Amino acid sequence: MYSFTYQKPDSVTAARSAFEAADDASYLAGGMTMIPTMKQRLAMPSDLLDLSAIPDLKQITMADDHLVLGAMCSHHQVAMAPQVWGSIPALAALAGAIGDQAVRYRGTMGGSVANNDPAADYPGAVLALDATIITDRREIAADDFFTGMFETALDAGELITAIRFKKPRRAAYMKFHHPASRYAIAGVFVAEFRTGVRLAVTGAGPVVHRLDDFEQALQKSFSPEALEPLRVDEAALNHDHHASAAYRAHLVKLMAQRAVKAAGIAS
Amino acid sequence: MTYPIHLKVNGAPVSLSVEPNRLLVDLLRQTLGLTGTHVGCDTSQCGACLVQLDGQTVKSCTLLAVQADGCDLTTIEGLATGDDLHPMQAAFHEHHGLQCGFCTPGMIMAGIDIAKRHEAPDEATIRHELEGNLCRCTGYQNIVKAIDAGVRSLNQAKA
Numbered sequence: 001m002y003s004f005t006y007q008k009p010d011s012v013t014a015a016r017s018a019f020e021a022a023d024d025a026s027y028l029a030g031g032m033t034m035i036p037t038m039k040q041r042l043a044m045p046s047d048l049l050d051l052s053a054i055p056d057l058k059q060i061t062m063a064d065d066h067l068v069l070g071a072m073c074s075h076h077q078v079a080m081a082p083q084v085w086g087s088i089p090a091l092a093a094l095a096g097a098i099g100d101q102a103v104r105y106r107g108t109m110g111g112s113v114a115n116n117d118p119a120a121d122y123p124g125a126v127l128a129l130d131a132t133i134i135t136d137r138r139e140i141a142a143d144d145f146f147t148g149m150f151e152t153a154l155d156a157g158e159l160i161t162a163i164r165f166k167k168p169r170r171a172a173y174m175k176f177h178h179p180a181s182r183y184a185i186a187g188v189f190v191a192e193f194r195t196g197v198r199l200a201v202t203g204a205g206p207v208v209h210r211l212d213d214f215e216q217a218l219q220k221s222f223s224p225e226a227l228e229p230l231r232v233d234e235a236a237l238n239h240d241h242h243a244s245a246a247y248r249a250h251l252v253k254l255m256a257q258r259a260v261k262a263a264g265i266a267s
Numbered sequence: 268m269t270y271p272i273h274l275k276v277n278g279a280p281v282s283l284s285v286e287p288n289r290l291l292v293d294l295l296r297q298t299l300g301l302t303g304t305h306v307g308c309d310t311s312q313c314g315a316c317l318v319q320l321d322g323q324t325v326k327s328c329t330l331l332a333v334q335a336d337g338c339d340l341t342t343i344e345g346l347a348t349g350d351d352l353h354p355m356q357a358a359f360h361e362h363h364g365l366q367c368g369f370c371t372p373g374m375i376m377a378g379i380d381i382a383k384r385h386e387a388p389d390e391a392t393i394r395h396e397l398e399g400n401l402c403r404c405t406g407y408q409n410i411v412k413a414i415d416a417g418v419r420s421l422n423q424a425k426a
């Protein structure tokens with residue numbers, strides 16, 4: 001690992017000024033991606049700004065039927081939180097199935113969403129739940145946030161402070177995980193709102209995305225059978241040594257059907 | 268540039284200055300001579316490096332020493348009381364939960380963490396909980412038995 005200057009700002013304002021004052025700073029959340037990346041010398045920030053001393057970022061609150069999770073909420077914290085189980089249980093279950101327990105103690109929602117790994121779980125929930133990403137300077141709709149593989153709408157130095165989730169009528173997440181890393185080879189988050197159904201796919205393609213035809217079919221009938229006649233286009237999906245694009249296409253439909261079934265039972 | 272850090276390691280206060288890019292596991296093994304914490308993969312996958320940081324079991328190969336500033340740290344060396352093994356260590360001994368022993372410190376830390384979060388886990392739960400701990404030798408059979416026994420004796424002692 002290259003050397004760097006370590007700083008531990010105690011407020012969002014201090015983090016932002018430290019970022020601006022530095023040559024080429026990076027934020028550090030739980031380090032579950034950042035530290036392995038730095039060990040491989042794939043990242044060499046001049047300054048590492050540790051966000052763990054900003055208490056505001058670890059809060060979980062309910063406001064008018066919305067669940068607001070601070071960016072620094074660990075996966076463990078979300079998986080254990082009664083407010084999350086009480087409002088969006090599918091989200092608590094998703095957090096509880098990320099990686100392994102040691103990763104869940106350290107890894108954070110904000111880090112996962114900012115990183116936008118194509119195989120990460122949280123982006124699926126954020127997109128399907130039509131969540132709003134709150135940063136130090138603005139609010140960004142999930143539909144505008146995930147712009148490409150490991151790319152987001154965040155500007156340089158823009159800090160996610162929290163994410164606001166709408167409470168759906170029912171929702172579920174199903175993933176076919178890689179047996180070693182537990183990352184999604186294909187994951188589907190489905191959410192039904194009064195205003196419509198949203199379905200997001202993670203793991204299968206270069207970036208998390210919605211499936212219009214699946215959403216429309218579920219709008220008419222929220223059942224696994226409604227998806228039966230549909231096919232997932234494999235042309236846009238990833239192909240690697242873990243799974244072929246055709247296999248991923250198959251898994252997406254299967255995970256979608258299982259998620260719909262699970263959401264039906266959960267309601 | 269080095270940074271002053273103050274932490275508790277196995278109950279004893281430790282103050283020293285560290286480079287920002289020093290991993291916690293290297294601090295433990297190289298600076299403090301606590302070589303019971305192992306490095307199996309160095310890529311956050313195997314769990315051989317697990318230690319307890321403020322009561323949570325974390326991968327010390329994926330943590331900077333500076334991140335442990337102000338924390339209470341327990342390593343495998345800190346579990347036994349004199350010659351009396353910790354109940355989870357005793358269970359590994361009793362049920363032969365190891366062969367080469369390389370993964371064992373991490374397995375024991377994982378087992379203690381399981382006991383904190385599960386009252387009486389069944390075998391499937393224990394196996395699922397061990398998804399972040401790799402063992403190249405045992406086939407896990409006796410590790411699962413040992414953790415089952417260790418969790419029971421820890422939680423009985425609590426009750």
Ligand SMILES: Cc1cc2nc3c(=O)[nH]c(=O)nc-3n(C[C@H](O)[C@H](O)[C@H](O)COP(=O)(O)OP(=O)(O)OC[C@H]3O[C@@H](n4cnc5c(N)ncnc54)[C@H](O)[C@@H]3O)c2cc1C
Pocket residue numbers: 026027028029030031032033034035051071072097098099100103106107108109110111112114115119120121122158159160161181182183184311312
């Ligand atoms: C063994 C292993 C298994 C894993 N399995 C899974 C899995 O099954 N599913 C899954 O989804 N993930 C998985 N992960 C990833 C894990 O979920 C982490 O949450 C994720 O790596 C992000 O880590 P972090 O929160 O510690 O952020 P860091 O690693 O500290 O940061 C990640 C990136 O986000 C930036 N960042 C962090 N916080 C903010 C913020 N608030 N605002 C703006 N930018 C920010 C950082 O600068 C950095 O670029 C796994 C990781 C490991 C090591």
Ligand code: FES
Pocket residue numbers: 305306307308309310311312313314315316317326327328329
């Ligand atoms: S050495 Fe830390 S997880 Fe393998």
Ligand code: FES
Pocket residue numbers: 364365366367368369370371401402403404405
């Ligand atoms: S006993 Fe050898 S690696 Fe587990």
